[in-house]
Amino acid sequence: MIKVSAFRWVPDFAxxxxxDLRVRWALEEAGLPYDVRLLRDGEKDTAEYRALQPFGQVPVYEEDGLVLFESGAILQHIADKSEVLMPRDAASRAHVVAWMFSALNSIEPYVLNVVTIDLFNADQDWAKTRRPAELAKVVSRFVALNERLGKQEYLEAGRFTVADILMVTVLRNLRHCDLVAQYPALNAYVKRCEARPAFKRALDAQMADFEDRAA
Ligand SMILES: N[C@@H](CCC(=O)N[C@@H](CS)C(=O)NCC(=O)O)C(=O)O
Incomplete structure (x- = not known):
């Protein structure tokens, strides 16, 4: 049975x-059952876990002796098992992979820079100075994404693919603000993807796995 690592507890904002949500979502779309390895406090930094994930992060994916880290690589591996996630013709596949990299490499770092400012450093002078420039980088990419998604429902291949899982899970990091909502086609795209039953099952499963602790 496939096993995915996840945290037993994280703060509410996370x-x-x-x-691990990306991995759960891809597995749900592909119809592949999985177990979850819930990490207790400190377990991510044990030698045993670091042998699976060198940076002590989640997710790790285990399947019949295969151990993978990096959510993008894990999603590509899952997508290779299921045409639901990845078209089989070479050109379409290459384009979907390009959008996977785009989500992780051209969008996620800039989104996370804004998240880092807004959620962890909003009161700092450096953050106030830096935010407009970081926001501008996100905005320039959102303008392009909004234009594309105004013409087509999904990023590539004329249908939902694994690239959409990565893009939407990246964009969800901005749920604390209205940045995505300012781009109607992009906003509709996120909602369209989040309305998929597989997403709901994945999200419910992640939320159900978190341990409640007294504040
Ligand atoms: N590039 C990695 C990033 C993994 C990552 O940042 N995981 C976070 C949770 S979303 C984590 O484990 N953070 C704890 C830590 O870095 O110590 C991937 O996509 O798998």
């Missing part, structure tokens, strides 16, 4: 955003 619930529904932790990257």
């Amino acid at each position: 619930r529904g955003l932790v990257r």
Whole structure:
């Protein structure tokens, strides 16, 4: 049975955003059952876990002796098992992979820079100075994404693919603000993807796995 690592506990602001969600969503879309390895406090930094994930992060994916880290690589591996997630013709596949990299490489870092400012450093002078420039980088990419998604429902291949899982889970990191909502086609795209039953099952499963602790 496939096994995915996840945190037993994270603070509320991170619930529904932790990257095992991407893996759960892809597995749900592909119809592949999985177990979850819930990490207790400190377990991510044990030698045993670091042997699976060198940076002590989630998710780790285990399947019949295969161990993978990096959510993008894990999603590509899952997508290779299911045409639901990845078209089989070479050109379409290459384009979907390009959008996977785009979500992780051209969008996620800029989105996370804004998140880092807004959620962890909003009161700092450096953050106030830096935010407009970081916002501008996100905006320039959102303008392009909004234009594309105004013409087509999904990023590539004329249908939902694994690239959409990555893009939407990246964009969800901005749920604390109205940045995505300012771009109607982009906003509709996120909602369209989040309305998929597989997403709801994945999100419910991640949320159900978190342990409640007294504040
Ligand atoms: N590039 C990695 C990033 C993994 C990552 O940042 N995971 C976070 C949770 S979403 C984590 O484990 N953070 C704890 C830490 O970095 O110590 C991937 O996509 O798998």
